[in-house]
Amino acid sequence: MSQRKRASNTQSSQNKGVRSQRWEAVLGDDEDDPSFTQPSTSQVQKGLDRLTPAQVDLKTAEVVQFIFVKDQKKFPIRRADIVKHVVKEYRNIYPEIIKRVGCVFETVFGLKLVEIDSKNHVYILINKLEQLEGESLNMSPSNPKTGLLFVILSIVFMKGGVVKESMVWNTLKKLRVDQGERHEIFGDVKKVVTDEFVRQRYLEYVRIPHTEPLEFEFRWGQRADMEVSKVKLLEFIGQLHEQDPQSWTQQYREATAPPAAPAVVTSANTSASVSQR
């Protein structure tokens, strides 16, 4: 039926047919699609048998493009959106597609597709290549927000991983970044720090219970945990204070501790059947 029709379309328009849908519709936040349940391994195999390799490759390419677009703002990407807007009728082989997509990101782009929320099925795309300091060959004017973020991450890290909101603002104020005033580069600083950085999963902004008036604290977000090298951060702070990074023994220990394994999209966890989740 519709699959056979799609087969002939793809054969003839191999190089053109990656995307014809309008993207604006796709960029809005959708509700979770309740009808999508992870197909079983045998269902996936049956689905694959019915399709040509070219069709699967094409769909993989579409998902890769989609994720790149969605990742532009660094907000997490929902599985529901991937299925609804791109995978569509190929949803019965979703685990295979997402596995290949993960593979492409790693082997071609040096990026990692990580499921940061296995309950709500949300992904982020992180950089596996080391971000070199003073990478002027990056050529584009470095995003000033990165500097701001780095300062906040440093404060949190040096203070043991958790810091009261007020401490962060006080420190930033000394750097002439005031949450109360509109900053000429960052604009609404409070929004950037407590909303944008949090949505991007660089920071966590958590309510401290039983506080009156309401107080919040900052922690590192999942993306920061995965992307930011604590060792490099400590080295940077060491340079700033002209001290050996190892002089901060606790932080140094934490920075050099082996990392916890993130939920990377691999073949092992994508072919799991529904009942195992």
Added chain:
Amino acid sequence: MSRPLGESHKRFLQTMMVNGIIDGAKARALHRHCCETHGAHYAHDKLDEFIEVINAQLQPMFMQIRKGMSEEDGLQYHALVNMAETDVTRMSTDYADNELELFRKTMDLIVDSDNGTASSTDILNCADSLQTKKLKKRETEHVLNRLVQDKWLNEKNGDYSLSTRCIMEMEQYIRMLYQDQVKVCHICHNVALQCQMCENPTCGIKIHTPCVARYFKGRTDPRCPACEDFWPHEIPDVYRPPSSQSETQSAAKENTAPTPTPRSTAQTRRTRRS
């Protein structure tokens, strides 16, 4: 045969993704930087092969790193282009429907023009008669700024032209959409928007301004390569970028035979039409 990518390749690719387009000198520097960072074998003349390895992996994703020439300075650039989109819709993630319509109309004006540019006045007039939703003057200026920032258009003295990246990315689309209407360079066979034209009415071939500079360099009696009529337009100088110490050699190799002394006024001059 597709070779697996090393970290040096991935770093190069990531930088291409961030920048969209880079000039030849930066591409060479980036090649070196990526290889040195990851301890990969580096040979200064192997950039093309290095990129081919990446392209083999990019092909299933309908992406390629392509080489192209800028119509402004005649220099070679590398751009990461999306092969899948044959339409302006690849920009539709960043622009609203009416903004895309404005871009299409700007492209119409540019392709139609003699000199490959569209004035802001003409574009503003288009903004007023959009079918989707009209754009006010301020909004139009804002959209044009974004288009320049996103490297789809170039702006100079209130005139807009298609950027090198835009032409490279949309060449197929432009040819398909405009067919015979679009000018093609007789020398390099690519789409030619900023170009000179043979004045012989039975000939009328077009040549990119920088291609003119190169083809007619040093000739006292320039003749049309197709009909041999006298070529009446001003032959610009070949553009030489301000050379750094390490780049002088490769820059010379890239453009033309090396001249004994570097020219000081390096910009190609615009043709004066009668």
